[in-house]
Amino acid sequence: MNPNWEESLNHFERVIDSGTESMRIKAVIKLAKLSNQAPEYILSQTIPILSNLIADGSSNNLSPRLRGPVIHCLKCIARQGGGRLAAEIGQSGALLSILRLLPQSDAGFQRLCLKCIWCLVNLCNQNCVVVATNGGLEIVVNMLNSSVDGVIRRYLLEILSALSLLRVVRRGLISLGGVRFLVEAASCGHMLSRERACQAIGLLGVTRSARRMLVDLGVIDVLVEMFRVGDGAAKLVVGNSLGVVSGNINNIDLIAQAGAIPLYAELIQGPEPLGHEIAEDVFCVLAVAEANAVSIAENLVRILREGNAESKAAAANVFWNLSGYKHSVSVVRNSGAIPLLVELLESQNNEVREAVSGAIAQLSYNREDREALNESRAVPRLLELLHDDSEELKDNAAEALINFFEDPLQHEIISQVADHPSFRSMQNRLGRIRTASNDQTVGSMRSMTID
Numbered sequence: 001m002n003p004n005w006e007e008s009l010n011h012f013e014r015v016i017d018s019g020t021e022s023m024r025i026k027a028v029i030k031l032a033k034l035s036n037q038a039p040e041y042i043l044s045q046t047i048p049i050l051s052n053l054i055a056d057g058s059s060n061n062l063s064p065r066l067r068g069p070v071i072h073c074l075k076c077i078a079r080q081g082g083g084r085l086a087a088e089i090g091q092s093g094a095l096l097s098i099l100r101l102l103p104q105s106d107a108g109f110q111r112l113c114l115k116c117i118w119c120l121v122n123l124c125n126q127n128c129v130v131v132a133t134n135g136g137l138e139i140v141v142n143m144l145n146s147s148v149d150g151v152i153r154r155y156l157l158e159i160l161s162a163l164s165l166l167r168v169v170r171r172g173l174i175s176l177g178g179v180r181f182l183v184e185a186a187s188c189g190h191m192l193s194r195e196r197a198c199q200a201i202g203l204l205g206v207t208r209s210a211r212r213m214l215v216d217l218g219v220i221d222v223l224v225e226m227f228r229v230g231d232g233a234a235k236l237v238v239g240n241s242l243g244v245v246s247g248n249i250n251n252i253d254l255i256a257q258a259g260a261i262p263l264y265a266e267l268i269q270g271p272e273p274l275g276h277e278i279a280e281d282v283f284c285v286l287a288v289a290e291a292n293a294v295s296i297a298e299n300l301v302r303i304l305r306e307g308n309a310e311s312k313a314a315a316a317n318v319f320w321n322l323s324g325y326k327h328s329v330s331v332v333r334n335s336g337a338i339p340l341l342v343e344l345l346e347s348q349n350n351e352v353r354e355a356v357s358g359a360i361a362q363l364s365y366n367r368e369d370r371e372a373l374n375e376s377r378a379v380p381r382l383l384e385l386l387h388d389d390s391e392e393l394k395d396n397a398a399e400a401l402i403n404f405f406e407d408p409l410q411h412e413i414i415s416q417v418a419d420h421p422s423f424r425s426m427q428n429r430l431g432r433i434r435t436a437s438n439d440q441t442v443g444s445m446r447s448m449t450i451d
Helices: 005-018 021-034 040-053 064-078 081-092 094-101 107-123 125-132 136-146 150-163 167-176 179-185 191-204 208-216 219-229 232-245 252-257 260-269 273-286 290-306 309-322 331-335 337-346 350-363 367-375 378-385 391-405 411-417 421-436
Strands: none
Touching: 005 021, 005 040, 021 064, 040 064, 040 081, 040 094, 064 081, 064 094, 064 107, 081 094, 081 107, 081 125, 094 107, 094 125, 107 125, 107 150, 125 136, 125 150, 125 167, 136 150, 136 167, 150 179, 150 191, 167 179, 167 191, 179 191, 179 208, 191 208, 191 219, 191 232, 208 219, 208 232, 219 232, 219 252, 219 260, 232 260, 232 273, 252 260, 252 273, 252 290, 260 273, 260 290, 260 309, 273 290, 273 309, 290 309, 290 331, 290 337, 309 331, 309 337, 309 350, 331 337, 331 350, 331 367, 337 350, 337 367, 337 378, 350 367, 350 378, 350 391, 367 378, 367 391, 378 391
16 A cells, blocks of 8 residues: 555565566566556666666576566656656666567567667657667668568557657668658657657758658658648648648649648648748748649638638738739739738738738739729728838838839829828838849849749
8 A cells, every 4th residue: 555665676676686587577567567656766776677687698597588577667667757767768778678689579579679669769869869879770670671560560660750850860761761661650650650750751851852752752642641630739840841842843733732732721820820930931832833823822812801810911921922923824913812901901900911011012013913902992001001100011001102103004193192201211212222233123122032
């Protein structure tokens, strides 16, 4: 009921030191059962004893009957202490001993070893380093190349996903031909493990050669499916990784065809500001293809109508960038977004108004878009913004109005504000920019580079 843990530890030490094999097995099994009750300091003192039982060159002549209970007991202890005991087990040498035993064992014992390694690498990042730098990656990849057992394979894949957050492991996967297993790890197993694999895919995909390899292995469909079923945190990781993969012109259409655009639209409507940034960046890349830009605009128009203030601002930011693309048609104008953007100039949310005014400033560089803006009564609202307290709002409004002023067809409707300080200041600023760029056509004050 309330054991004397010090006395129990002394008894355990005596049995392990001088007891029969049967007594040792019973003592180790009892320790495993009590591991969720014993104090952490007691369990900590048993780790060197258990580690010594499976160490290379141990004088204990460990029998196959005893090594199974020892490894099971280490797994039970690793689960306690919030990762601290798992770290101690890794530092004790026990993890290396289990790795040594793993390849030559039968399926049942392999499963037991893998369960223990799985716990150790998932509970302590330093254990991932121990495994990765002591031949563990090679063992895992070789076993995956030959394993057909579903349970064993799942443990191997989840161990791999934990290891793959290390740069040395990602490099090793390329040299060992194991990248396909990382893609497989992102498609099955526990959600946290799949999320780790997706994060590693994003880190791996930064280089062009690895990105091409991942795409050839079917990573786009795997990431899009994870995007659909993952929770909020997973969607951020997957959205970012898929964005990394999109950084090649040959992959843009593949990602759109896999159904990613509506998923990024959902990310913009989510509560995470980071999700908004990820979706904005990826949309700007995918929109290089005109068909993708049309689909993106349709989703953004819905957000401008139905979204909250944060998602409307994010959607307006994307329109800001889309309006600078040179497609065969005006994607923004044809989407019906312009009347909605003009209406949002009167939003009570300053972030929304600043994003919308920036998009309108960019649209005002195109004659047909200026006509659509005028039809939506943008000019009176822009004139009002010249008196706003926000410097960004005044600058965006002035930039748009200058483009109307320089248009012979629109000049008269705003000639009365030509002497307004904000108007004059922006006019002088744009003049200096145009002079510096040898009188070339100047786009909006915001610029974007696409690799």
